[in-house]
Amino acid sequence: MMTKLKIRTYPDPILSQRAAPVTDFGPLMQDLFDSMIETMHESDGVGLASPQVGISKQIFIACPTIRKGEEYVIVNPILESFSGKEFGSEGCLSLPGVFAEIGRATKIKFSYQDRHGKKFRLEVENFFARVVQHEMDHLNGKLLIDHFAGAKREQLLVQFEEAKRNPIKGKDRYDILNRNENSKDKLKTKPA
Numbered sequence: 001m002m003t004k005l006k007i008r009t010y011p012d013p014i015l016s017q018r019a020a021p022v023t024d025f026g027p028l029m030q031d032l033f034d035s036m037i038e039t040m041h042e043s044d045g046v047g048l049a050s051p052q053v054g055i056s057k058q059i060f061i062a063c064p065t066i067r068k069g070e071e072y073v074i075v076n077p078i079l080e081s082f083s084g085k086e087f088g089s090e091g092c093l094s095l096p097g098v099f100a101e102i103g104r105a106t107k108i109k110f111s112y113q114d115r116h117g118k119k120f121r122l123e124v125e126n127f128f129a130r131v132v133q134h135e136m137d138h139l140n141g142k143l144l145i146d147h148f149a150g151a152k153r154e155q156l157l158v159q160f161e162e163a164k165r166n167p168i169k170g171k172d173r174y175d176i177l178n179r180n181e182n183s184k185d186k187l188k189t190k191p192a
């Protein structure tokens with residue numbers, strides 16, 4: 001059964017906790033995965049981590065192509081290697097209205113389990129790599145604004161408060177894809 005889940009926003013404390021590993025891949029977990037996929041698409045996101053829906057587990061959904069059916073359910077990810085660095089603008093469903101330039105590795109390799117607990121290893125680049133790094137940050141209790149300190153962080157929080165008063169409507173509200181037009185990504189839609 002799919003349900004649209006409520007997205008937690010800053011400063012909900014669950015967003016700053018380190019998420020626990022998943023050991024159970026039973027029917028309730030399958031429902032959660034499906035509901036997260038639906039919630040991500042309905043929110044025009046390209047990724048969604050389970051702490052964002054109030055469940056502090058090592059789970060995220062990534063769908064860099066934003067096409068339904070091309071989602072990755074990533075469980076218990078472990079970053080194995082990374083290389084390169086590129087700055088790009090990111091937003092977050094838990095920080096509506098906030099966009100910030102974040103430096104990320106351009107290529108990463110990580111291992112994970114799929115929705116049935118099967119182990120995989122995946123190497124991704126560019127925008128897909130950015131999405132994975134953003135979501136892995138969530139599993140470590142780290143938000144976009146935690147990449148900054150001092151005046152820059154304060155400025156982002158002001159943006160957040162302003163957006164709360166005047167929510168931006170429409171398709172390109174928060175998702176990081178629309179803010180990343182400059183990127184020359186070639187997306188792979190199947191696991192490498």
Ligand SMILES: [Zn+2]
Nearest residue numbers: 091092093094
């Ligand atoms: Zn986020």
